[in-house]
Amino acid sequence: MGRAPCCQKEGLRRGAWSAEEDQRLVEYIRQHGHPNWRALPRHAGLLRCGKSCRLRWINYLRPDIKRGNFTADEEDLIVRLHQSLGNRWSAIAAQLPGRTDNEIKNVWHTQLKKRLEDDREAAAVAGGAGAGRKQKARKSKAVAKKAADVDGAAPFLTASPGLSSSVSSGVTCSTVTDSATAAVSSSADNAVTTSASHQLGTKAEEMESFSSAEFPPIDESFWSSADVMDMDLGAMDEELSLPSSSSTRDDDMEFWLKMLLEAGDMRDLSVL
C-alpha cells in the first residue's frame, strides 16, 4: 500500500507518557469522545501522534481495564483460544473482558508460550524436569514480585491513592485455591508453573467482583466530576456517543469463537 506515516514525527513527543499527558487525554475523551484520533492530540493540546493517543487510551487509560495478574482461568482460556485462533490477539482479548490485546500478547510471549514449550519438552524427555528448573524458579520469583507491585505499573494511575489500594485489594495475590490447581494439567512441570501463577492469580469470582463500579479514580478531579465509575463499557460508549460495544463484530466473533472452541473440543488438547 505504501501509505504515508500517520503523523508527522517532528515536534511530537515519544516514549513514556507523563501524568499530565494522561490527564489531558482522559479529560479530553471524557468531554468529547474520540471521533477522530488523528485530530485528537491537536485538540487536546497533546504533542503526540493520534495513534499513540489511541494506544494509550485503549491499553492503559480506559476505565474498564482490568489490571493485575491473570487468573489461572484466564491463562487457561488464552491458551485454548490461541490454539484455535492463533495470534489473533484482539479476537482473544474480546473473550477476556477488561484485558487488552497488548496485555494478552505480552503474557503469551513472556509466560504462556514458555510454559507450553516447557511442557512439550518435559513430555518429550521422560523425567526431564532438570532443564529449565532454574529458570522457573526465577520466574516464580519474578511473578511473585509482579504480584507484589501490581499498582506500580501505572505512573499516572498510581498517582491516585484510590487506585493503588483498590487494585491491590481487588487483585489480591495471596489466594491459592485447590480447585484452581485441580483445573490444571497433568504434568508435574505444569503444576509447578501453574501453582506459581495461582499465587498471583485470583479466583474468577474475585475478578468479577472487581467491577467497573468499584474501579478507582484515575484522577480524583476527573472521576469525582463524572459518573464514569458507574458505567459499564456500553454505557460509557453511549455517553461518549460511540457505537455500542455489542457490535455486529462482537457477535461475529462470538459465533466464530464458539465454532472454533467446539472444533477444538474434538481435537486432542493434551497440551493443556
Added chain:
DNA sequence: AAACCCCTCAACCGCCCTGTA
C-alpha cells in the same frame, strides 16, 4: 557490592482493512 542476566510491559512501527468521496 557490583556486574551481568533475564523478565516484564509500555510503546512504537508498519501493514492491512474498511469506509467514503
Added chain:
DNA sequence: TTACAGGGCGGTTGAGGGGTT
C-alpha cells in the same frame, strides 16, 4: 472504480527493575 484517510492489528523493541553469580 479508484484513491485516500483513518482505525485496527500483530510484531517488535527497549527501558527499567529484580534476581543471580
